[in-house]
Amino acid sequence: MKRMRNVKIVATLGPASSDYAMIRALHEAGADVFRLNMSHGSHDEIAERHKIIRQVEEDCESTIGILADLQGPKLRVGVFANGEEELEEGAEFRLDLDPSEGDATRVNLPHPEIFAALEKGASLLVNDGKIRLKVKKCGKDFADCTVVTGGTISNRKGVNVPDVVLPLAALSDKDRKDLAFVAELGVDWLALSFVQRPEDVNEARALCKGRAAILSKIEKPAAVKAFDAILAASDGIMVARGDLGVELPVQNVPPIQKQLIRKCRAAAKPVIVATQMLESMIDSPMPTRAEVSDVATAIYEGSDAIMLSAESAAGSYPVEAVTTMNNVAIEVEADPTYREVIEASRTAKRNSVADGIVAAAREIAETTDIKAICCFTQSGTTALLVARERPRVPILALTSQEGTARRLALTWGTNCVQTGVLERFKEAVVNAAREARRGGYATAQDQIVVTAGVPFNTAGTTNILRVAPCDERLIYHTDPG
Template sequence: MYRNRRAKIVATIGPASSSPDMLKRLFEAGVDTFRMNFSHGSHQDHAAVFRAIRTLEKEMGCPIGILQDLQGPKIRVGQIPNGRMTVKTGDTLRFCLSTDDHAGAILLPHREIYTAVTAGDDLLIDDGRVRVRVLDAKAEVLETVVIVGGIISDRKGVNIPNAVLDISPLTTKDRRDLEFGLELGVDWVALSFVQKASDLAEARSLISQRAGLIAKIEKPSALIEIDSIIQLADGIMVARGDLGVEIPPEDVPGRQKELVRACRAAEKPVIVATQMLDSMISAPTPTRAEATDVAMAVYDGADAVMLSAETAAGIYPVETVEIMDRIIRSTENHKFYKSLMADADFNDPLSVPQAVASVAADLATSIGAPLIAAFTSSGMTAARVARKRPALPILAITPVEIVARQLCLLWGAVSIHSKDITTYEQAVSQARTIGSALKLVGEKDNIVVVASVPFGHTGTTNSLRVV
């Protein structure tokens, strides 16, 4: 399906959007990839959604991506006496691994915290609504002072911005969920709580090539190793919820731009996520600030923008997707957008495959071609063209079904799953047939074809023709 926009839309599925009818309405409104959030719902629920999406895919006759988002470890306080307590600035609090010998202390049952934090570190409770500072850290006890007071209630989350915890991003639950998702056939797996590049190794060993691996960037420590993380991952999610708790909120926009640019340079898709149209959970229209937020992610060059609770639990899931689609289209049609995309200069030496793809993008623009046909087995040829952000569609044609679905996240890609080809004549014929069917190519139009020759070889991107 050709949507006549470059940035993609990811929508989270939940109680408000899990029926086959609603999934179809969301797809028709503009969703390119559906996110299954394994922090909620049973395996049975997710399996039903997965089957419904694959049925919809057959009905619509085009690839649809499915992203499995793993919950990751959750750091939480334990049970609070009477369910909640109010603390004031200046109060002293004791956190303990076990409260058996510490009456009045707050249970924090995560041994990794006690070995990682030091005096001066802050603990942020309930998304930072309460902030305490560590005065003294012992093996099983933390003495703290309240910096920002408020209410602490049962099982509220705890963020520790300045500490790297000795904890795997994959819990026992995550491993079960991951194997289930891979058996279903998800296209992408998003890994939560990535602190360092080595955190990706375990997930990669379990996933292998069965799905693409997306690293969620939500910890300050991940920003320190971001170049290595991007190299090891297949894509990145800018998870601004937890990231915005753990770093100053005024730093989030700049970090977002850095991450988008780094992923574009590395030819990896990047998703900007969290609270994009948050008010539409309960309102039929977004705030002007939210519309601007989505537009700024598009101006940054993000491959995809993501909806969370807006489509999972909101009252207006379809309307939210429609408005996000309209914001993207309007932004991409603005006079500043094309110049912003074209002006990016990465100042890095290009490999031969990158140079061929870059020239293809420039050439297609110069001759007024209606599209670039990128024949790809791994998706890399299309990704190399997309790095240039050309102002025309990238017809990404692949014989590999999972690659076609993964390309539903790639900027500018019109993803096509097709029969394998072995000659340039077949490639040209197929590009013209598909382009005509999508009403993108006229009889006298020139199109640019870029591929790896011999066909079927991955990673080379060594051939460019105008036909």
């Protein structure tokens, strides 16, 4: 399915989007990747959604990526005898390991690792930061706090600890079970929640055993500080602005978003901007002007993908939300300023033959009448390098690997086609010309740029570039390969 835009759209599935008709409608409206949120839904429900996505993929003759998002070590308070309590500013409040029901003076926090890491003066945020507590005194099983910002605290509300790196395993027991399940199911991307250090990524990669690409969600200050190392260990990144905006001052999030996107692009790794992008469309068929501007900003910054969460999973207008994102993306990318911004932010990186080949492919496409850059790729690396260049023409990624094609569904400007195994470069050129014509990217009278690696079917060998006519007879008459 040919898109009229380069940025990709990720749509989360849930109660509002769980049957074939709705999932197909979301894909036809613009969703390129579907997110399965492991915080909600049983394994049977997740498996059924996965099955439907693959059926839609087959019926639409599309390549669709599937991202499974692990819950991560979510920290929560216990329960209250009255269900909830009102905390007043300046009041004293204790968190402890006592499992009994809480009241207006204390509540259970069943996480001894938090108490082990806390220090006097540290902040604790409850209920998405609506309540702020400051630690006055703490021990191995308690923390006496002062209420800095009051509000209603109720059963099992989430707790954030922004000031310390918690000695928590990145994967809970639930996460490990979920990881094994979705890796066996055949998802393409695995998203890790609350990553704090590169070791968290390495642990997940070892368990995944190459069955899915690893995407790290950046939602803690510790992850921002260790970002370069986390990026090096990851296959992709999600800027998860929800918890990040809770644990950091909200004014810090926009510059962090911009910095992380730039670094991901320089590393040729896909980056998703997520959380509250069209939040009002959970209940309204129209977004706010500010939300549209937020989506546009992520596109102008060069992100690979933008994501819908509750808007498509539980909202009343899931198709309208995807359609809105699609329309905003088309309009932004048609703006001459978009191209100026994208090209001004391009950073030269010429460390290998492959870097030089893809840079040359982009420059040739921009200085002559080239209709597409066609790259043959086994692992996906060549396509990622071409996408880093943000060329003005479509990228056609051809691969014999089904998993590679699906993972590249998350990458900027990349249209994936699965081919048979090819042995000769001339055979590759014929296939590229055929697919460019079949996909409507070029006519028989047009030219394309073809990149590949020799020897063929070997990852990491991109070393050849050819400008080729799309009339395959002009190519095929000497040697059919």
